[in-house]
Amino acid sequence: MKIPQRMSDPRSGASPEIQSGLRSLAKPRAMTEIERQLTSVAVKKIAAGTVAGAGSAALLKSGGWLAGALVVAAVATGALVRSAGPSHAPPTSPPGAAILRPVVLPTRPSRALEAVTQATAAPTAQPSPLAPVQWPAPTRAAQPRARSAHAALPVSQTPVAESPGPASAESAVALAAPTIAVGSATQGFGGRATSPNGEDPIETEAHALGEAMQLIARDPARALALLAAFDLAHPSAQLRAEREFLGFEALRALGRTDDAQLQGQRLIQRHPSSIQASRTRRLLQQMTGEVASQPSANSTPSAPATTPNP
């Protein structure tokens, strides 16, 4: 049997347009590491019977926030991860837009909560909004580390562990982390309550970020503590830029403008080319503009008191 010649080969007799067209088409790409982890988690849930729907749209819808976090991570790390957005949604936007468009975290906490609530909404029963989360055992909990999120940690607002152990604020926060109550972000793929105490670090991290994102709206101090605790427990976690951005947002929500600016500047220094850095720059400019536009107490003593920037 004669071995066929490839059409892209000039000797094949195919027209130059066909040759050129075939040569310019991209080969299928391999799975990235993040996609591997994400699909691994999804298949484990399929195997566990968590996903029983007709399609994975429900799976991905319920895990929308996780997909968003992973997209942010992928873009930040330069990986070409395609968004896991619901494919069966009406084609109101091109599919690539989901890839190229940054995941926009609303600037106001209330909108952030709405966005996350919508993303995690599922027809199944919701877990208790204050269900405690079993965190993985901190690997380096007792080692104080100079990190961005916990540098500005509201220690006084953090539940203190019973252990008489370390006196440092960071260690106390790390030990207190398992007692942090979180919201409905404990709901994982498939709309069933899951513990982030899984084997996949990316899943655990995405859970933590989703929880922190929700907490920013109603309890930014706790969100900050959660981020700091996770930062200590998982020093080699991957979604670092997103985590630092959430810390920045939590500080803004707390009205700690100076700390937020410091955090924002650190984020920009560490991840200058990330989406989070560009968003942070924009928000910092807004904050600076708001501060500049605020009338000085000395110059206008009759001006009404301004509220801190959320």
Add this chain to the structure above:
Amino acid sequence: MKGISHPAHSPSAVTTLAQAHGMPLATPTVTDVYRAHRDFVWASLQRMGVRDADLPDQFQEVFIVVHRRLDSFEGRSAMTTWLFGICLRVAAGYRRKGCNKREVCISDDELSRRESPALGPEQRASQQESRALAQRVLDAMDIAKRAVLVMFEIEELSCEEISRSLGVPVGTVYSRLHAARAQFESLHQSFEPRTERRTR
């Protein structure tokens, strides 16, 4: 499973898989199938025209079907043949829903990767037109034929490699490839004049 044969002489994928994982002879779980064949499924869906943005979703669709039907897999064909059939059905559903008819966004990086930097503006424009036309033709092709064509023409796999990958005889690959190339050329000819008229 249109166009896919299940040769009775194929080695039992169940046996192979079980041995590969050091397990006793038993039906593999969906996790086993995922570990052994995730890259095949991932690439197959792309060969069948699933866009990058929809890949994770369609990939999971495949494994949901695998999970449901794994008990019915008797090992009379290769596991990849069975998976290829599932991919075909999932990709066909995807195409029916019009998911792939949406505008395709390609990042700047991807574009620059595909284009030769040595090309001038006119050549580059010409290459873009050729690519767009080839992509349209592929999108209009029968999915099974498209997959074989992509494997041979774009991925430059040999017929033997395709045969091993799909778990079908080499002769079947040749015949499918012949049909795929005929369809590609026919569609290309039918699309080309319209493209030329539009560009004039």
